[in-house]
Amino acid sequence: MGSSDSASTRSWLAPRTLLVPAVVGLLFLLLPLAALVARVQWTTFWHDITSPQALSALALSLGTGAAATGLCLVLGVPLAILIARSRSRAAAAMRALVTIPLVLPPMVGGVALLYLFGRNGWIGGPLAEAGIPLPFTTPAVVMAQTFVALPFLVLAVEGALRTTGTAFEETAAGLGASRWTILRRVTLPLAAPGLVAGVVLSFARAIGEFGATALFAGNAPGVTQTMPLAIYTAFNGAGVAPSTAVALSVLLLATALIVLVLVRGWRAGGVR
Template sequence: MSSGTGTLLPRSLIVPALLGLAFLVVPLIALIARVQWNTFWDDITSTEAVQALGLSLGTALAATGFCVLLGVPLALLIARSSPRIAAVLRALVTVPLVLPPMVGGVALLFLFGRRGWVGGLLAEAGVALPFTTTAVVMAQTFVALPFLVLAVEGSLRATGADLEQVAAGLGAGRWMILRRVTLPLAAPGLIAGVVLSFARAIGEFGATALFAGNAPGTTQTMPLAIYTAFNGAGITQGTAVALSLLLLVTALAVLLLVRGWRGEAPRRGVPG
């Protein structure tokens, strides 16, 4: 009897499996092959590239902070709600994941634009959000928030509420239970969610383009700078390729970090 379940698969599946893998990997190899290594440092340190890189990092960090601030309470609410309510809330949180990013940008514009429900009130007070750096952060938060919520909620749901009930029976208050029991249990999911949210925010394009625009130094993030370069404006294509490689390296680093945290969780006594 074979000890591996993989050997039970039909061998004919190997060919389409390898083709699928090649379809995902070979384009990335082609990207790396196009990098002009002799000018790589100059490309990523040009004024336009530094502006786009700095803006992307700053707004992605801010968006990740908002994801933690808003997402952790939402994840706690979902994880500790009844199954029916949790299912509804989870579905609502998942919607931005399946929406085309452009639709998210239109939705934000209709809500916070000058004629929007909230934007109209803000405009009367002299505050304009669209096509500003703040709009970049909002667009990034909109697309990245579900990653943190689902990661934290999944971690909490896996651990259950038994330890919280024990702490409550010993006289611990709600805030002490949150600090000493709930959040430590959610730590693996929280770390994974933070890393994934940051990666999603720094790579955001569609919602940012519609809601924040593409102004160099103000709203032009790395993805927008890359898109602009390949349309014959802004930074050179060499710089665009170099920035693309930086985004690729960031994505790979994120995957390794998340995998590392999930792999360590069982050894800490928390399900991964």
């Protein structure tokens, strides 16, 4: 009975003519990726992704991406809890503010970071006078990645907490648990599915960041040139070879697919 209901729920009840634009839309998303994979020179693929320039860009992307993800955890989890446990109007306002980097063009984000942390910025000016310049350094890469990746973690964790509600936390408080105990033993375990999904998505977004990084951190090989910047440089005729740019593009594509598989597997395990 249950399987029959499930099958009927999944049956196609919309007009069949919608299948045509649906298939076209799917192909529109998949065919460019297929064309990218088709351009890979497999005989030199391993050499391309292990060239000194490619390894430098890969190592920088992974290192700064991991650092940005850690920063997202430190800042994002408290912010997600604040939003999830605030009153509806305040929560809606904060959620809208957190969403801005998702819809903001990355280049605009880079300009905003530059005006805040640049030598003449509100924060960057005093830091520069103290001998701590931020723009066009490796920490600037981490900051740009954090700016664009933080909303993914905040929204994922906040959504998980909002779904679970506060009943378990209130019960633990009634039994005498301290606030830190409730956070460690109740709140974070309940938010675990959203937390894992947010971490994975934040990391994937961080290593794929381009626009904000280019404007705020620059494109210095070994210092701020991440994989997206190395790919852009190669296709403009400088730095690594075009074949390496294609190979790195496929590497980023593979990373995105792995991320989707991990998130889907975690959610499926949670449902069971």
